[in-house]
Amino acid sequence: MKSVKLVAVAIAATVLAIGTVANATTINDPWAPYSADSSEQNLYQIYNSLYGTSYASGSALPQVSPDEIFNLLGGAGVVQAEARYAGLGQQFGFYQPTDGSGPITYTQVFDVQNPNSGSPLAGFSQVISPTGDFGFYDLAGGVYWHSQAGLNPNQEDHMVTLATADPNVFLLAFEDLPFALSDQDYNDLVVQLTVRPGNIVPEPTSMALLGIGLAGMVVRKMRGKAK
Numbered sequence: 484m485k486s487v488k489l490v491a492v493a494i495a496a497t498v499l500a501i502g503t504v505a506n507a508t509t510i511n512d513p514w515a516p517y518s519a520d521s522s523e524q525n526l527y528q529i530y531n532s533l534y535g536t537s538y539a540s541g542s543a544l545p546q547v548s549p550d551e552i553f554n555l556l557g558g559a560g561v562v563q564a565e566a567r568y569a570g571l572g573q574q575f576g577f578y579q580p581t582d583g584s585g586p587i588t589y590t591q592v593f594d595v596q597n598p599n600s601g602s603p604l605a606g607f608s609q610v611i612s613p614t615g616d617f618g619f620y621d622l623a624g625g626v627y628w629h630s631q632a633g634l635n636p637n638q639e640d641h642m643v644t645l646a647t648a649d650p651n652v653f654l655l656a657f658e659d660l661p662f663a664l665s666d667q668d669y670n671d672l673v674v675q676l677t678v679r680p681g682n683i684v685p686e687p688t689s690m691a692l693l694g695i696g697l698a699g700m701v702v703r704k705m706r707g708k709a710k
Contacts (some may be wrong), residue, residue, distance in 0.1 A: 500564030507548055508640045510656075513666045519534045526656055526670045533654075533675070534647055541668070547653065550644035552581045553632045554616050563677040564592050564611050572674040573659065574622035581616045581631060589620060589627065595672070623659035636661050643669050651678045 512525045527538040537546055576591040592609045615637065618630040619642060627634075628641040635641050639662050645654040652675060659671040 505540075507546040507644045508669075509667065510544065511645060511667045511669055512541050523668075523670060526668060526673070529536075529670060529673055530645065530654065537647075545646045547644040547646050550642065552616050552618055553630075555613065560605050564609050564674055572623065573657075575672060575674055576620055576622075577613050577617045578620050578627075578629065579613065579615065579617045581618050588633075589622070615639060619655055619674075621657040621659055623657075623671065626659075628657055628659055630655075652676070 510526055512527065514523045514525050514528075524532070524610055526541050530536060530540055530544055572595065574591055574594045576589055576593075578587050578589045580587070590613070593610055618634075620630070621628045621641070626636075628636055630642045632638050632640040641658045643656050645656065647653055655672075655674045655676065656669040657672040658665055658667055658669045
């Protein structure tokens with residue numbers, strides 16, 4: 484099994500310039516104005532309300548890919564996680580290991596018990612401090628939905644990462660039901676991550692990225708094919 488280090492997850496100028504990326508996850512828009520049910524916002528509407536943008540569909544959002552395995556370049560405690568939108572009950576956190584070398588340990592960041600499904604949130608904010616490689620999860624209905632698609636039922640991708648105009652801020656958005664039962668709109672839990680500037684530790688493989696707004700977090704994708 485080999486690990487490939489790719490680009491920083493929040494190089495906004497690069498991602499926004501192309502709008503979407505190759506192999507982006509499909510984000511559906513099932514709610515108003517596309518249907519009579521306006522009780523929920525589509526992910527692009529949530530994004531617009533947070534950042535003052537004018538996207539008209541989930542497919543246009545600035546996805547970062549791959550977005551399965553993460554690593555903090557600045558060490559422990561450099562990321563602020565804040566729930567911005569959620570369904571009725573969602574637990575957010577990170578997990579390790581990511582390479583199948585042992586039992587997975589889940590570290591809860593916050594537990595959202597939102598009485599108004601699909602409404603904006605406030606007050607759920609926490610600094611996270613993982614070291615080494617890690618993934619993010621959403622626990623809903625007793626099921627763990629991982630950032631690594633290979634750990635989810637039917638190998639489905641239940642988390643998308645979105646860049647923002649601020650190179651230190653990006654969103655994680657989760658779908659909390661199996662695809663066969665879901666609308667795949669990725670609005671069940673939306674978490675904003677803020678990477679504190681000034682905590683970047685250059686690594687040999689990432690030195691070339693520092694000149695274009697390295698945010699302090701890199702994404703790795705594990706490939707199951709042996710070398």
